[in-house]
Amino acid sequence: MVLLKNxxxxxxxxxxxxxxxxxxxxxxxxxxxKKSEDNQIQAFEILASVAGNFLQENKNxxxxxxxxxxxxIGFVGINIKDKQEEESGSFKSDDGCCSExxxxxxxxxxxxxxxxxxEGCSSFLGNRLEGRGQNVFEKEADGLIKENCVNEKTVYxxxxxxxxxxxxxxxxxRESSENSFEKPSLEGLIHGSSGRKLFNRDDxxxxxxxxxxxxxxxxxxxxxxxxxxxxxxxxxxxSRDVGQKSKNGSLYGSDDSIGRDxxxxxxxxxxxxxxxxxxxxxTSFSASDRGSHCRGRFDFSxxxxxxxxxxxxxxxxxxxxxQQMHTGSRDCNVKLSIKSFKVPELFIDIPETATIGSLxxxxxxxxxAILGDELHVGILLQGKKVQDDNKTLIQTGISQDDKHHRxxxxxxxxxxxxxxxxxxxxxxxxxxxxxxxxxxxxxSLMLQQRTYxxxxxxxxIKFESCGEGDLNVVPTLADTSRxxxxxxxxxxxxxxxxxxxxxxxxxxxxxxRNPDFVQRRIRRPFSVSEVEALVQAVEKLGxxxxxxxxxxxFDNAKHRTYVDLKDKWKTLVxxxxxxxxxxxxxxxxxxxLDRVLAAHAYWSQQxxxxxxxxx
DNA sequence: TTTAGGG
DNA sequence: CCCTAAA
Numbered sequence: 001m002v003l004l005k006n007x008x009x010x011x012x013x014x015x016x017x018x019x020x021x022x023x024x025x026x027x028x029x030x031x032x033x034k035k036s037e038d039n040q041i042q043a044f045e046i047l048a049s050v051a052g053n054f055l056q057e058n059k060n061x062x063x064x065x066x067x068x069x070x071x072x073i074g075f076v077g078i079n080i081k082d083k084q085e086e087e088s089g090s091f092k093s094d095d096g097c098c099s100e101x102x103x104x105x106x107x108x109x110x111x112x113x114x115x116x117x118x119e120g121c122s123s124f125l126g127n128r129l130e131g132r133g134q135n136v137f138e139k140e141a142d143g144l145i146k147e148n149c150v151n152e153k154t155v156y157x158x159x160x161x162x163x164x165x166x167x168x169x170x171x172x173x174r175e176s177s178e179n180s181f182e183k184p185s186l187e188g189l190i191h192g193s194s195g196r197k198l199f200n201r202d203d204x205x206x207x208x209x210x211x212x213x214x215x216x217x218x219x220x221x222x223x224x225x226x227x228x229x230x231x232x233x234x235x236x237x238x239s240r241d242v243g244q245k246s247k248n249g250s251l252y253g254s255d256d257s258i259g260r261d262x263x264x265x266x267x268x269x270x271x272x273x274x275x276x277x278x279x280x281x282x283t284s285f286s287a288s289d290r291g292s293h294c295r296g297r298f299d300f301s302x303x304x305x306x307x308x309x310x311x312x313x314x315x316x317x318x319x320x321x322x323q324q325m326h327t328g329s330r331d332c333n334v335k336l337s338i339k340s341f342k343v344p345e346l347f348i349d350i351p352e353t354a355t356i357g358s359l360x361x362x363x364x365x366x367x368x369a370i371l372g373d374e375l376h377v378g379i380l381l382q383g384k385k386v387q388d389d390n391k392t393l394i395q396t397g398i399s400q401d402d403k404h405h406r407x408x409x410x411x412x413x414x415x416x417x418x419x420x421x422x423x424x425x426x427x428x429x430x431x432x433x434x435x436x437x438x439x440x441x442x443x444s445l446m447l448q449q450r451t452y453x454x455x456x457x458x459x460x461i462k463f464e465s466c467g468e469g470d471l472n473v474v475p476t477l478a479d480t481s482r483x484x485x486x487x488x489x490x491x492x493x494x495x496x497x498x499x500x501x502x503x504x505x506x507x508x509x510x511x512x513r514n515p516d517f518v519q520r521r522i523r524r525p526f527s528v529s530e531v532e533a534l535v536q537a538v539e540k541l542g543x544x545x546x547x548x549x550x551x552x553x554f555d556n557a558k559h560r561t562y563v564d565l566k567d568k569w570k571t572l573v574x575x576x577x578x579x580x581x582x583x584x585x586x587x588x589x590x591x592x593l594d595r596v597l598a599a600h601a602y603w604s605q606q607x608x609x610x611x612x613x614x615x
Numbered sequence: 616t617t618t619a620g621g622g
Numbered sequence: 623c624c625c626t627a628a629a
Contacts, residue, residue: 521623547617567623
């Protein structure tokens with residue numbers, strides 16, 4: 001979560017594909033695989049996780065206190081016909097404060113018109129229901145749909161496919177976010193707003209800070225006893241073109257916005273969320289089925305309701321595809337298919353002097369953060385949070401009286417964690433010339449830092465105020481600790497007191513918890529900055545201590561695992577060995593590649609000749 | 616959980 | 623990036 005100042009842009013309806021997150025981080029094509037098919041809540045959670053959606057609390061007029069993500073995003077609604085007003089009362093807050101947690105309903109739609117389309121409907125807090133393909137609710141002429149109560153965040157979708165979409169609430173007076181949700185193009189989506197909040201952002205560059213020599217904190221354990229000199233000599237021997245070059249540092253001068261742009265482009269292109277082959281075997285539809293239609297059926301009790309065309313929106317900004325529930329004890333499968341969904345509304349704060357490239361990147365990060373990982377899916381049943389993951393749907397009563405079972409999902413941050421980066425200063429491998437390079441960060445980075453600084457001043461979050469507004473929690477065994485007040489209130493994006501580095505830290509983090517589904521992580525190319533950080537860390541720690549490398553240089557980059565670093569190193573070595581013409585992707589400065597080779601050579605020797613030192 | 620490598 | 627055998 002980042003609370004930024006400067007220029008504020010809000011992006012409405014930035015459409016993104018559903019990106020389920022697996023154990024670690026990610027986005028991108030991914031696979032959602034279901035291993036077991038029991039209809040447990042857990043399964044629901046996973047499915048739900050596929051469609052994430054955040055609700056950006058946007059109504060806080062007080063910029064200083066603006067907190068994004070304090071609301072969990074409620075999205076998927078299954079067979080919910082009744083308004084949640086009654087229930088929502090318990091967690092509703094007049095000022096949009098975090099008291100109401102995720103369970104509040106943003107709007108309730110009752111889709112009854114098959115085949116009708118709804119576009120740009122329902123924008124609560126900037127969230128939009130995305131009507132794509134067929135089977136979407138038609139937006140009502142009067143535009144009611146898009147007027148939703150800001151405080152209510154869950155969109156309920158009726159399973160039946162008949163009727164007219166209609167909002168139950170219409171409190172929001174936001175108009176700005178109206179119907180501009182189609183494309184993520186900056187022009188179309190940005191609209192200046194002021195002093196508003198923040199959003200999650202990923203920490204692509206966090207490592208950078210960690211990389212910089214700072215007070216020690218060696219969690220990594222003892223560093224190799226490598227004589228500084230010898231190291232130097234090693235690299236020096238190979239270099240002259242290696243170490244020496246670094247003093248120029250020109251490599252960082254290159255505007256990496258280019259890379260960023262590519263990155264964005266690439267990202268957008270790889271938004272494809274799942275691996276078709278693995279996605280939800282039981283269902284007939286594939287992830288590629290972008291149209292948001294749902295052929296699911298709801299079957300509570302004995303009555304079956306064909307949910308053809310029930311698609312509609314998934315909560316706040318997601319589109320749901322299909323669902324199916326059976327009552328029986330044997331054949332009861334509940335199927336959900338959540339297609340793409342839109343990112344609610346992103347607020348970006350960026351200095352006027354920022355470059356377009358950095359803006360793009362910022363947006364990218366914001367989106368990434370939102371779709372990233374660390375999300376926790378909550379299941380709401382009749383407005384109450386179901387916390388026992390082990391209960392079956394039946395036990396929970398979800399597959400019974402359809403009238404009373406309003407099932408909803410919400411996304412919320414797992415828990416916030418801020419890990420100050422650490423980095424030991426002595427580099428056994430490099431000489432000071434390197435430090436110079438390292439310290440010289442790319443423009444974009446600087447920009448970011450500034451941004452962070454700014455936000456730092458305004459990132460005060462009040463989780464405290466989350467006390468009572470909580471949902472009525474269905475008393476269950478599991479997850480209690482994790483889902484108590486704190487986390488509940490924090491909703492998707494909590495903004496803890498931030499500091500430069502903390503900002504970079506992903507606001508929510510969670511552990512993989514649904515082993516049933518595995519999704520491929522989205523590809524996230526290493527930026528030059530990251531490569532630099534990696535190189536530096538490896539120079540210092542060697543090639544066999546990825547965990548330490550991770551801790552030292554990428555501790556805050558949750559999306560980079562030590563395995564990733566190891567893999568990256570592997571590719572870097574390879575890259576360094578091939579001709580520049582053969583290299584692809586963002587160009588890594590030759591200087592860095594040289595260092596890679598040098599370090600690789602050095603540490604290889606160290607490894608082979610155990611305690612022996614090279615040269 | 617980490618490493619180390621192949622895929 | 624993923625998957626895994628080993629450690």
